[in-house]
Amino acid sequence: MRNRRQNVITLLLLAPSLVMAILLLAIPLLVVIAYSFAGRDSYGGVVTGFTLESYVELFQPAYLPIFVNSLKIAAMSTAVCVLIGYPIAYFIAFRAGKHSGLLLALLLIPFWIDFMIRMSSWMVLMGRNGTINGALTGAGIIDEPIRMIGTYPAVMVGMLYAFLPTTVLPIYAALSGINRRLLEAADDLGAGPVEAFWRVTFPLSLPGVMAAMLFVFVPAMGVYAIPVLLGGGKSIILGNLIVQLFLDFRNIPLGAAVSVVMLVLSSVIIVFYMRMLRRLEEAHA
Amino acid sequence: MKLSRIAGLYVPIVTILGYVFLFAPLVVLVIYSFNAGRSTVVWTGFSMDWYVQALNDRGLQRGLQVSAIVAVLSAIISTAIGTSAALAVIKRPFPAKNLFSTLLIAPLVLPEIVLAVGMLVATVWSGLALGYLTLVAGHVLVSVPFTFLIVRAAAATLDPRLDEAAADLGAHGGQIFMRVTLPLLLPAILSATLLSAIISFDNFVMSTFVSGVGTTPLPIQIYAMLKTGLTPKINALGTMLIGVNVLAILLVMGRYLKTVRGTGQ
């Protein structure tokens, strides 16, 4: 009896996500996979059938730099976001005291105004005749305005601005769940604050850090408005490629093939991530 | 000792710089919303005209309404889905657990445009009309990985002995959940809800494909306005959004802090 009741509860907990996964994920994905093996007519119509044409086309040398470029930008963005997001999460969790709620809320305010509005503010700040150049020339630090829009650091600024809360939140969630008595115990055992951090706090926050890395790395490969608006759109990454193939070229099979390759790449990342997470959880148990 | 002092400074300094970084564009945004001229870069004088214009722009009004409705609905739904899934994964034994987790995180690692095109085609195939339903569905799909991972990370740090202790004290499953698990998970659940509402409010790619007749959300409206040049009207809108948020946060936080203090944390 008891066992059956337990099973019903488990099923009830699983049901919403299963329904969602089938309706909103599995069916659309199967369509995409099927499309990657389809042919196309010259007007962008999909011709059903089975061909490997799109995959063959994909492995041309022209596309290689796009993959490399995307991985580079994503890795760089992740590093920048974690280096800056971790201390902020740490501060909110351990130093902010009763203000932690306020700081968390403040962190999210910029994101309630539209993405495009935020990007345009950065364009104003970093423009040739913008606020930063104005301040620097005004203070006599530089003579000629520096070109910022259309450069790599500008893209990084945009990425950091876009992904900072998605970095801070999971790290904060992990840090705030740490049992304070563990830290007291470390202190009692004579560990200094730095040692206590590296031996207790940091390992316990790793699941959060890994979630944060996943949250930044993967979407960063697919972002396309930031490279276009702040980076000048000169170097194309996977997000731009897929938009270009699906919309501009109406080459749905090739776009679908790129997506399938990205799907495979990402699956590898997830499997790796899940394995690490499980190992961490076992270590804590 | 020296090292720890440097480390001790690193945290507050990065935090302060981080918040300056986050708010610098907003300060510029707010200042130029009062600009008399049409430029968002060159200051020509003080005026409130752009607020009047923003309030009277029907495209923006519609967009804001659509975005707000979709953000609220999709945040509630995706938090419910993410939380129940996280609890199942952490607390319940069932087969193919890893596959299940992978499935839930999958929308995060697939290019959004692929999901969007898939959703569009699947919608047409099912005979449903594009509109609120497809927008909410699309945004739920995009935000569930976030709610799932956040609640899961928090649930993983819960001490299982707490449940055992509660059970020893005679609490049954429902009571344990309501009195032990839920309160401990509440911060994570709240951040998950907030985050997914923001993801929805900000969403661009998915919305482009699955919005239908009369349901064009705000980001798409604004992107279209970029083409003819942004005016301080956009700044005025942004400033009002910030204002509403600050108010809401003050209200919610005020109450939240009171409850926290009340329970004597």
Added chain:
Amino acid sequence: MLKYGMLLATTSLLLAGTALTASAEELHIYAWASELPQEIVDDFAKETGINVTMDTYDSNETMMAKLSAGASGYDLVEPSQYTVQVLVKQGLLTELDHAKLPNLSNLGAAFKDVSYDPGQKFSVPYIWGTTGLAYNEDCVKQPITSWKAMWDPQYEGRVYMLDNMLAAYIAGLQVNGLHAGTANPEEIEKATQSLIEQKKILGGYNSSNFGELVASGEACIVQAWNSNVTQILDENPKVHYVIPEEGGSMWIDGFAIPKNAKNVDAAYKFIDYIMKPEVAAKAANLSKSATVVDAAKALLPKEVAENQAIYPPADKLKKVDFILDVGDAMKLYQDGWTKVKTAQ
């Protein structure tokens, strides 16, 4: 919990509310952002009692993606000339019944029998414009007359091309003395090489806020669609729009009715309404673009009718190229454009 419940209840009421208003005659328009002024739509709704919903898109391709998916729910779309051809070939447009469009006779002579849609079988032109370049005299000292300026290293980092394949190739082909819209593989390859060459000095590709880039001085020269910069030209006397001597190009955006449209009658009424000279004039004036109704041009304020960025002089118009669907040669453009975009 109670709060969430109330929120849910209110939003579902709102949803129900929007669903219930569907009693009167309806019209769902899907148009280019900023080309169809809200005021015109409101006037039409007031005059006819039809309930109009307008959504906008910012590229032909986005609109096509929605239409080719099937049930888009739109009754009226606004494709550009080559897009009309593609949509017709995909069988996505309704053949127009001219008996329902008495005002079609107002169409200017130049737009009566356009090459992309002979006899207006599927579309009715609405506005037209050109593709050229805009520059800011703060950093461009001599007036520009040729695409060649966009290859000039002295403007390094401050030249922006439209982030649009067909538009970029207009410059790439014409700078080589060729015609835009060619289907000749060698000519396309030549243009591709020129565009790759150009990339070294480019600030970037941009088809959204290029007007602002040149107005603010971030860019010296941008490739531009005239209708997106006319407002900026009015406000900033330092910005100039030029159709290059190599030709530039001309585009026409018109209205068409999708195959599965539900409110076809209302769609016809709207097309007919916008062809009235006084309405066409008002629309052209508000959107700052060129009308296709000759009688409307006479009703425009002088500064608009004589604005050379909107109505270029006749000798310029003689030389412009008109881009049509290139059929299978599209693949050559796409491969070339991918090479340009991935070049270091």
